[in-house]
Amino acid sequence: MSYTEIKKRKDKKYYYRVKSIRKGKKIEKQRIYLGANLNKKQLKDLEEQANKKLLKPTDYPKKETNLKEDTKISRENKNSSLPEQLNAKKSNFPDWMSQVLQLAKIIDNRYDIKSMFVWMPYGLDMMLKIKSFWDKEFKENNIKEMYFPLMVPMSYAEQNDSWWEGFKEEGFWAGKKNKTEFILRPTGEPAMYPMFSLWIRGHSDLPLKIYENVFSYRYETKQTRPLIRDREIGPWYEIHTAHATKEEAEQEIKIHKKINDLIWKKIAIQPLIVKKPQWECFPGAEGALEYYTLMPNGKVLENGSLNNLGQAYAKKFNIKFIDKDGKEKYVWQTCTGNGERYLSAVIAQHGDDSGLILPPNIAPIQIRIIPIYKEKDKNQIIKKAKEIKEILKEFRVDIDLKENSVGSKFYDSELKGIPLRIDLGKKEIQNKQITLFLRDIKKKIQINEQNLLKEISLNLKNIQDRLLNNSKKQLKESITNVNEINEIIKTIDSGKIAKISWCESGKCYDKIMKLKQGLELFGSDLNQGKLKECIVCNKKTKNMAYVANSY
Numbered sequence: 001m002s003y004t005e006i007k008k009r010k011d012k013k014y015y016y017r018v019k020s021i022r023k024g025k026k027i028e029k030q031r032i033y034l035g036a037n038l039n040k041k042q043l044k045d046l047e048e049q050a051n052k053k054l055l056k057p058t059d060y061p062k063k064e065t066n067l068k069e070d071t072k073i074s075r076e077n078k079n080s081s082l083p084e085q086l087n088a089k090k091s092n093f094p095d096w097m098s099q100v101l102q103l104a105k106i107i108d109n110r111y112d113i114k115s116m117f118v119w120m121p122y123g124l125d126m127m128l129k130i131k132s133f134w135d136k137e138f139k140e141n142n143i144k145e146m147y148f149p150l151m152v153p154m155s156y157a158e159q160n161d162s163w164w165e166g167f168k169e170e171g172f173w174a175g176k177k178n179k180t181e182f183i184l185r186p187t188g189e190p191a192m193y194p195m196f197s198l199w200i201r202g203h204s205d206l207p208l209k210i211y212e213n214v215f216s217y218r219y220e221t222k223q224t225r226p227l228i229r230d231r232e233i234g235p236w237y238e239i240h241t242a243h244a245t246k247e248e249a250e251q252e253i254k255i256h257k258k259i260n261d262l263i264w265k266k267i268a269i270q271p272l273i274v275k276k277p278q279w280e281c282f283p284g285a286e287g288a289l290e291y292y293t294l295m296p297n298g299k300v301l302e303n304g305s306l307n308n309l310g311q312a313y314a315k316k317f318n319i320k321f322i323d324k325d326g327k328e329k330y331v332w333q334t335c336t337g338n339g340e341r342y343l344s345a346v347i348a349q350h351g352d353d354s355g356l357i358l359p360p361n362i363a364p365i366q367i368r369i370i371p372i373y374k375e376k377d378k379n380q381i382i383k384k385a386k387e388i389k390e391i392l393k394e395f396r397v398d399i400d401l402k403e404n405s406v407g408s409k410f411y412d413s414e415l416k417g418i419p420l421r422i423d424l425g426k427k428e429i430q431n432k433q434i435t436l437f438l439r440d441i442k443k444k445i446q447i448n449e450q451n452l453l454k455e456i457s458l459n460l461k462n463i464q465d466r467l468l469n470n471s472k473k474q475l476k477e478s479i480t481n482v483n484e485i486n487e488i489i490k491t492i493d494s495g496k497i498a499k500i501s502w503c504e505s506g507k508c509y510d511k512i513m514k515l516k517q518g519l520e521l522f523g524s525d526l527n528q529g530k531l532k533e534c535i536v537c538n539k540k541t542k543n544m545a546y547v548a549n550s551y
């Protein structure tokens with residue numbers, strides 16, 4: 001049943017439409033804010049609108065309601081129980097992804113603006129762990145953190161007409177009521193580069209190497225998906241650098257690539273890096289490298305780009321310096337960015353039908369201890385659980401002390417992708433043996449209590465390595481050499497990436513892109529192959545390109 005709650009604060013009345021949902025023994029409330037000091041007519045209309053938005057009980061993400069509250073549940077049986085509310089990953093990946101994001105409490109997507117959501121503590125913790133990797137690397141490479149305002153004045157935005165053409169249509173506008181004066185940052189350049197032109201004067205001001213951790217805003221018109229295509233994008237980083245020479249800018253790109261490769265390794269993902277076709281780079285840019293990650297439905301997701309901007313932006317924004325030879329020159333610039341899509345790759349590639357599978361490096365909880373007891377042994381077993389937690393204090397450990405059934409605790413631990421679970425019962429204590437459940441391979445092992453620290457450490461490392469190896473294997477198996485143009489569709493429709501010989505001409509590119517909607521020739525391999533014929537025009541080439549369905 002829906003009803004309206006009225007809250008009084010000072011002299012104002014605030015109205016909320018509320019719906020209560022029973023979830024097992026608990027009642028949860030959904031609330032929609034209607035407004036303040038409403039008259040009867042307004043209230044009635046708003047109540048009706050809100051009723052439509054309040055979810056039906058069947059739409060509402062359920063947790064443990066379909067697991068029986070049964071303390072005698074066999075541990076073995078519940079391990080593999082498939083939560084009804086999570087679709088099989090393979091059969092419907094997009095649904096699985098949005099369900100797991102909600103159920104594992106990474107985000108709450110019920111916020112009432114399309115494609116903007118709330119980062120929940122569990123999800124934000126992972127994201128901030130990934131952020132801590134890049135913060136550390138940037139610091140070590142002398143890239144300084146800064147912050148620029150979210151609002152970009154028109155005078156800055158219009159300074160680069162080609163950039164402006166691309167973004168004004170999908171900009172979020174802001175300003176005084178009924179007046180739009182600013183645009184919310186869709187990318188960093190228009191806020192940063194006018195300032196660069198004030199800061200850079202002489203050779204000694206270079207290189208300028210900065211980054212910011214931000215959210216960016218784009219009024220996406222394509223289909224949006226949380227963590228993949230959002231209107232509020234982030235958290236993410238943007239590195240922007242300015243250099244005296246082209247060579248230094250090229251060198252900087254290599255550093256950004258090295259840093260990114262390191263982050264990928266830490267999060268146990270093997271991406272594919274490609275060189276973008278020239279016409280897909282920023283106008284006037286020297287070139288761009290882009291990472292792509294494999295999604296379970298065979299599509300590829302662009303996942304970070306490294307741009308050698310050349311002097312195109314410097315000329316638009318008038319970023320000049322007096323060089324050692326006394327001559328005035330434009331700077332050479334680079335920019336590199338990525339963020340939340342790192343996490344989407346981890347969730348998408350490693351998760352399974354039971355939920356997330358997290359690399360220990362980013363898992364908010366690395367080990368969960370589940371005490372299993374009859375009432376009379378409760379104190380003894382909980383005491384033991386606390387002792388184990390103390391022994392393992394160098395790791396992120398928690399003890400599940402909730403008064404739920406053991407089955408629902410197992411379910412929760414698997415859903416959240418906690419790498420290791422310790423099932424601690426009376427038997428374990430008596431035998432001085434610890435039962436360890438490895439989330440990634442869903443296997444139980446017994447270890448001697450005296451080897452606990454060593455075994456935990458080893459198993460966490462093994463999980464991290466296994467996940468990275470799985471990702472490498474998936475990518476390798478998915479890349480298929482294709483020599484005939486009419487084989488391309490068949491290959492990508494079977495969920496693979498087609499690797500083809502391509503002469504790098506726009507004409508042949510167009511012919512491939514026209515084969516099918518959603519297909520993309522997304523770039524060339526960084527290494528050249530053997531001299532072969534272009535799949536379209538038969539011209540000899542060593543260039544090899546990748547074609548896949550893309551997001």
Ligand SMILES: [Zn+2]
Nearest residue numbers: 503508534537
């Ligand atoms: Zn060709």
